[in-house]
Amino acid sequence: MATGHEHWHERGEIYALGALDGQELKEFEAHLASGCPICEAYLRETRETLAVLHRSLRPEAPPLAIKSRILDQIAPQAIVRPRQEKTPWLNWNWWGLGIGAIATAAVALVLIANLTRTQNELEKAKAQLAAAQIESAQKDELLQLLSSQDVRLVELKGLEAAPAAKAKLFWNPGARSGILLINGLPKTPTDKAYELWGIAGTEPVPAGVFRVDDQGQARFRMPVLGQGKNFDKFAVTLEPAAGVEKPSGPMVLLGSL
Amino acid sequence: MPADPTIAVHLIQKVANQDRDAFSQLYDRFSSLVFTLAMRMLKVRSDAEDLLQEVFVQVWRQAQNYSTERGSPEAWIVNIARSRAIDKIRSIRRMEKSFVLTDDPARAESSDNVESSAAESEARMAMNSALANLPETQRKVLELAYFDGLTQTEIANRLAEPLGTVKTRMRSGIQRLRDMRGTQAV
Numbered sequence: 020m021a022t023g024h025e026h027w028h029e030r031g032e033i034y035a036l037g038a039l040d041g042q043e044l045k046e047f048e049a050h051l052a053s054g055c056p057i058c059e060a061y062l063r064e065t066r067e068t069l070a071v072l073h074r075s076l077r078p079e080a081p082p083l084a085i086k087s088r089i090l091d092q093i094a095p096q097a098i099v100r101p102r103q104e105k106t107p108w109l110n111w112n113w114w115g116l117g118i119g120a121i122a123t124a125a126v127a128l129v130l131i132a133n134l135t136r137t138q139n140e141l142e143k144a145k146a147q148l149a150a151a152q153i154e155s156a157q158k159d160e161l162l163q164l165l166s167s168q169d170v171r172l173v174e175l176k177g178l179e180a181a182p183a184a185k186a187k188l189f190w191n192p193g194a195r196s197g198i199l200l201i202n203g204l205p206k207t208p209t210d211k212a213y214e215l216w217g218i219a220g221t222e223p224v225p226a227g228v229f230r231v232d233d234q235g236q237a238r239f240r241m242p243v244l245g246q247g248k249n250f251d252k253f254a255v256t257l258e259p260a261a262g263v264e265k266p267s268g269p270m271v272l273l274g275s276l
Numbered sequence: 277m278p279a280d281p282t283i284a285v286h287l288i289q290k291v292a293n294q295d296r297d298a299f300s301q302l303y304d305r306f307s308s309l310v311f312t313l314a315m316r317m318l319k320v321r322s323d324a325e326d327l328l329q330e331v332f333v334q335v336w337r338q339a340q341n342y343s344t345e346r347g348s349p350e351a352w353i354v355n356i357a358r359s360r361a362i363d364k365i366r367s368i369r370r371m372e373k374s375f376v377l378t379d380d381p382a383r384a385e386s387s388d389n390v391e392s393s394a395a396e397s398e399a400r401m402a403m404n405s406a407l408a409n410l411p412e413t414q415r416k417v418l419e420l421a422y423f424d425g426l427t428q429t430e431i432a433n434r435l436a437e438p439l440g441t442v443k444t445r446m447r448s449g450i451q452r453l454r455d456m457r458g459t460q461a462v
């Protein structure tokens with residue numbers, strides 16, 4: 020690649036590794052700060068290449084409690100939107116205005132109302148588009164998973180606590196992950212969640228919590244499970260909302276590989 | 277094979293609007309990857325758990341700064357995790373230079389013995405074919421930088437090799453990974 024950037028690329032690669040130091044680091048960061056698009060793109064591409072390093076590690080699942088700790092820490096915050104400036108014409112003395120000025124203000128009001136409505140419609144359309152894109156991408160992902168040669172179908176049947184329930188788990192043992200499609204589970208109580216378990220012999224391993232909609236349906240993508248366990252069964256129990264490390268509630272679904 | 281990044285991009289966009297459900301899904305997708313990386317880099321479980329928490333709180337707070345121009349969601353999140361982990365590793369190293377003795381056996385074991393660290397990584401890494409095909413000398417410098425947070429100068433000192441040799445090995449290793457990635461993508 021003859022871009023005249025070879026010496027920057029050398030530094031960029033070592034920078035992407037996190038190993039650049041000394042004067043070279045200072046110079047490269049200054050070069051990046053100057054907004055060089057070639058180096059930015061090269062750095063981005065190098066980071067994607069280096070991903071093979073962390074993807075080669077044997078996956079380890081974090082303790083469930085960390086997720087609830089984080090969710091507690093990120094308490095809902097109101098979104099701060101820029102405050103609309105008070106328009107000066109509101110403070111004018113209307114009695115001193117002529118009819119023309121009133122007409123102008125009326126037109127302005129109509130325009131502002133229309134603009135506001137258009138903005139609201141635009142926001143709504145953007146939200147609908149984002150939702151449609153997520154749904155489409157989720158379908159693509161499901162198709163991709165289903166078309167994998169490794170994927171195994173596990174049918175989970177409703178137990179005594181939820182006899183009408185059923186679920187299908189598309190389990191990819193290589194990726195140590197899968198997608199669970201659930202039907203007919205009772206609505207999730209406010210303070211509870213359903214928890215999926217991978218069972219290796221007699222040992223249950225938590226595989227994520229989910230809730231169902233009003234129709235008792237859900238599509239749940241499970242997190243990547245740790246190595247070292249050969250799962251031969253999968254089950255769903257009803258647990259406290261944050262999930263638990265060991266099953267404590269009633270088992271509602273069970274299926275074997 | 278990495279998952280389709282499209283969903284993760286949309287989830288980050290929703291997280292930017294303070295959507296907790298989207299955040300929960302994003303966490304489910306990437307928490308294992310971040311935790312695995314944190315365990316490899318920091319080696320102490322409680323530190324890895326703290327790092328995981330810090331990374332996702334940062335993701336929540338800075339989601340509005342993410343754009344696809346900054347790379348894939350995975351690369352963005354991993355970059356946050358590595359930067360924080362490297363800061364911690366270097367801070368511990370500075371502290372250990374000041375205090376010769378440490379009363380934390382896990383830490384003492386973890387940071388000073390690069391040879392054992394490299395051996396541990398051998399055992400811990402389930403090498404995929406791409407990484408296993410990398411020459412040992414190249415793989416070693418990449419691991420020392422990427423996972424152990426050593427700079428090029430520190431690696432040269434540790435391995436008692438000229439700085440130029442270390443740089444060449446790093447670049448050759450990255451180039452090989454790039455070639456393999458290109459081959460896989462076809």
